[in-house]
Amino acid sequence: MANDAGSLTPRAEDFPRWYQEVVAGAEMADNGPVRGTMVIRPWGFGVWELLQGELDRRIKEAGAENAYFPLFIPESFLGLEKEHVEGFSPETWVVTHGGGKPLEEPVIVRPTSETVVNHFFAKWIQSHRDLPLLINQWSNVVRWEMRTRLFLRTSEFLWQEGHTAHATEAEATDYAVRILRDTYLDTIESVMRIPTFVGLKTDRERFAGAVRTWACEGMMGDGKALQLGTSHELGQNFARAFDIQYADEEGTRRYVYQTSWGASTRLIGGLIMVHGDDFGLRLPPALAPSQVVVMVVRADEHTGAAAAAIADELRRSGLRVRIDDQTATSFGRRAIDWERKGVPVRIEIGPRDLAEEKAVVVSRFDRSKRSVGLSALASEVRGTLEATSAALHREALDFRDEHSTPVANLAETLEACASGFAIVPWSEVGEAGEDALAEAGITVRCLQRADGSLPGVGEDALVAVVGKSY
């Protein structure tokens, strides 16, 4: 990996290596001592806290309430829903000892919480008046993974998982789609600034235990796909397995219809891979733990005071601002570090600038510098932040459009997926086509209408967004 003072491996040369170097160089995360686990360092966790806040607000606006279910699940629970156990059994971590003795029944460390949540839904739901029941949980989950990569695929990750129960199938569908659109798509597009394809997963790709999976898919800087958030309709699969019934207005007992949905720290991996450049991370302002860093160029009483005054003014206008007055470290070294961390705006202030009542404003987006009068600084910074947010999305959208090719058949699909996505009529692929694509490491990311909108349930004439993926 690049040494600290040196430059990063260029993205175009070796994308996976560049990714690793950015994660390390921006001090986002480290590998944990146990296979595939991850330490999220303060800078990475600061991004996660902001992202969590954005998602949590939207989840609550959708009427769900937060709760917390146990980390440990009896091994027998997993077996209660057939597809679910087949999907998750090979991935579990199992606790066999507690308090120095073997346990009577081994417990699994949750890979996801459908089973334990539904065990309680069966107790809590009696009447139609208990519906809809809309629950969300923020937690850690673990899965045994053979090949791990920080944020993208780790043995333990942080996420939210929503679990809901509804009286009718139509309500469950509406809610699953509402979460996909108003919570995930809105956060990913308007906060993370990642252009997003939305649609239905094929049967092959849907969640183990679901009847329908809705997904958000982004294109990374190497043309590969990353699944960014999924919302599942579980039908009555878990309701039957866990006996979750309600009495309707006539007193007839009926099984509920359910959804579950999740988004994880994987999103941070997507953020890095979409917006990062050869100089490191570029953070959208809404997710930058510090949106502005005010750098004191050389130690000097006046400069320090001026930096503090500038920081105060910007903070008063609601921005997250950090002062860097660590002048024992070289200016160049510090500038490179902030660049690597992706702080959207750097303000450089030295004695010469100050004598002219000016400061230098550097935009992380395009690394442009401009000398700005102190009185105009706040509005210049605000303008640069807004422009950054728009430009990051524009650039990512242009990249995705250039690397998404409408094609007519399976052969052309394979060709287009060498460098990005293929958009192909689903009728040209089908389940047999999916098998053929899988042999080349390619999957259908989602099915959508030709205009890119979400299909209705049971709708035909869809196009498939196809590509390699993480």
Place this chain on the structure above:
Amino acid sequence: MANDAGSLTPRAEDFPRWYQEVVAGAEMADNGPVRGTMVIRPWGFGVWELLQGELDRRIKEAGAENAYFPLFIPESFLGLEKEHVEGFSPETWVVTHGGGKPLEEPVIVRPTSETVVNHFFAKWIQSHRDLPLLINQWSNVVRWEMRTRLFLRTSEFLWQEGHTAHATEAEATDYAVRILRDTYLDTIESVMRIPTFVGLKTDRERFAGAVRTWACEGMMGDGKALQLGTSHELGQNFARAFDIQYADEEGTRRYVYQTSWGASTRLIGGLIMVHGDDFGLRLPPALAPSQVVVMVVRADEHTGAAAAAIADELRRSGLRVRIDDQTATSFGRRAIDWERKGVPVRIEIGPRDLAEEKAVVVSRFDRSKRSVGLSALASEVRGTLEATSAALHREALDFRDEHSTPVANLAETLEACASGFAIVPWSEVGEAGEDALAEAGITVRCLQRADGSLPGVGEDALVAVVGKSY
């Protein structure tokens, strides 16, 4: 346990049973399917989210940054600090299998994160410029427990754990005390409204691996103590075990001095046991997920609209307000439920009230009711909330004072601890006295100055706060 419609077991009759009934009746938590685990239901989790927010803000004001360390810790890590391993080994849950195969080295599910955090501190700390390093983590931890009780002692609980490294012992002491006072004591007193004793733990009671433990101790409604938050000075114990050294300004390598500190979902148990009464929970307004519930007495178009208008007005003034218009359920049943959940203010509005442009305001603190003109409602509600916050603290303080007895020797200590705390000169107890107390199930909760303030390090002439405890 009390049936849903019936009343709770009186506190005075059977305190533990009353506690269980309140936790269940207020829908705070349920027992999980695996031994000693807990489901925190939305009402309980709503309290936790508010408490977390208060603690988190103060932790950040103290300069610490949030991060996340892995759930799984190699078994060998625990053995690196001698006292620590002796304290925690018997309490661990151990994962022996992953991905369907036995692991090469078993991993423990974290009971606390000192070992894994310090493994990374050793990598991150090189120079005096890296100090102080101030890290906090919000997470779940697990401990094998023989006898569990929801919130108070559970196999898995949620908490924050802070970990810091400093250049000098004095800085570490200052920081440990700062966290105790500005984060824990301030939150517990001013937000939770629990009167708190603060002081040093005796050697017998300090954290496994610490040189000094500072603690906040509250008195519950049955006269027993609950430890509410602790802040530990670790000296150089972990620094030596994990080789955490920094180069000082002269380039000499030195071991850091450290602190760790934590507060958990146990605080919610304390909140219930201090403020609850025979009708259920009573929440301090700062921690009530809904501070006001506007109850529609009988279904009626005008009443519904009036309730919505009242709720809107209160929300605009910054309050958390819920409307209860579930008139299919009897009014009495609903009123009992909100009372059990401890919502500080209930507004009851029916057609007759409305005809007179009035509503009934009920204070949960003393269950007093008063009829108030609609135009005065907002100021009445604000006044009631302020009075509730003050009255809960006052009542708890009076109770604690009545049940804390200054005594002169060990015999009197034993007597006083039958109904509450004894305050006794530490010189009258000493380590031999502690052993004698332990046989009666009594412990020294903390050592403090005679005026109740925190002692300085090495200070003599302290008094011991002594009692039974959870």
